[in-house]
Amino acid sequence: MDSLSPEDEAKYQAFVDIFVEQPIATMVMADFDRLRYNRQFGGDQQCMLLTGDTGSGKSFLIKEYCRRLAQTNPMKQALVLSSRIPSKPTLESTIIELLKDFGHFGATYRKGKSKDQSLTVSLIKCLKASCVELIIINEFQELVEFKTGRALNEIATRLKHISEEATVPIVLVGMPWAAKIANEPQWASRLLIRRELPYFKLSEEPEHFIRFIKGLAARMPFTELPKLDNKQTILALFSASNGQTRRLKQLLNEAVKLALVQNAVTLTNEHLADVFRMIFPAIPNPFLASIEQIEGQEVSLPSHYDSGADNEFEAIIPTQYTDRLPLSQLLRKSRKTK
Incomplete structure (x- = not known):
């Protein structure tokens, strides 16, 4: 395979990273901004569900939003905690992943040494002591798929508790069936904002x-x-x-x-x-x-x-x-x- 010159590699990388903003992306980013702004007024935190089929651009949109926010934040402090469901999805491993993305030292070794509730308390303390204004959890469908009844309710209850105690809104991002969480009473009214990233259609x-x-x-x-x-x-x-x-x-x-x-x-x-x-x-x-x-x-x-x-x-x-x-x-x- 022919290689690019260093100059052309830089040009090519810039194009690979390019983000062309569509109307739905503009709307979603405005939603993120509104959630961050509203949190300062306390009360029940509004949360959001963002779904889209594979390859619809969910992860790229999140990355672009975080990039823009970092550019406009002079203090260079993380205002968004962006994470994803780990490869072995459980409620405990998800909280550990959030702590790891927070940079919490030793989070990877706490499993089995700390109780589930202790991990949650640690995450809430980190959030309260930080400047984080929004939590985004990507690939959320991996946590809720094949879950019903008590297991699904436990996920909803724990995330609700984290959002309430830390006063930080949460955005759940995933495939269309991530919307299962919206059927839980704990989240039915919290997920006030629900957006979908669709595929392009020539007929519409x-x-x-x-x-x-x-x-x-x-x-x-x-x-x-x-x-x-x-x-x-x-x-x-x-x-x-x-x-x-x-x-x-x-x-x-x-x-x-x-x-x-x-x-x-x-x-x-x-x-x-x-x-x-x-x-x-x-x-x-x-x-x-x-x-x-x-x-x-x-x-x-x-x-x-x-x-x-x-x-x-x-x-x-x-x-x-x-x-x-x-x-x-x-x-x-x-x-x-x-």
Whole structure:
């Protein structure tokens, strides 16, 4: 594989890290700001549930929010405690993970030496002594999936206690079935704010997808900005990604790297076709097809949890997509509904 020069590596890294803000992201970040601001007035802390299917951009949004906050905070103190559910998800291991992310010395060794309640007390003390204004727990579905009844209630009760005692709002982030926690009486009224990061759909507001592509193109590290907003390229990019943000960005990352390796002045359809061929050699290449020939599918039902399944392995229903069809039909459907 050809390598990039140090200068091009820096350009490429900047593009990989780029965040193109969509309307829903603007809304979610405003929600985070509002939760942080409202906490100073005490009372029951408002909390938030943010869900989205795999690859919808949840983790990237959280990372970008924390980055922006760090840039605007002159004291350089952490205002957000951002954590994720550990690989072996239990209530105890989750609290230990929060302590570790806090930088609490020895948190990894406390399991088995401290009672569950002691860990909770330690976390609350850390929060009270810090400047933390918001807790974000990512991949929350891993903690609640396959849990019912008493176990689910215990999770809800403990998080409620931490939020109340430390007077810090909590944002629970995860796959769509993370919303199970919202059915618990302890959290039904607390999760006042509920947002979803959807996949792009050509049959509904295709302009969001087009604006996202334009935003990425405008930030590509070339002397000549690529023109990716023509109909053929837009449909091909949608076909290649199924409207999933992560898959789309990974495809474009590889194409940008290829163009930089070749010292190209801009990104072309040929670069996109070459990358698609490399990643998906057995699939018809949409970047080599005409507008009428480009087929694809969009999400019809997000992944979800079936509480009535016979066993745990059948409980999680994967994302469901429409049948493959010419994508120009989805655009026509969108126009008819407006």
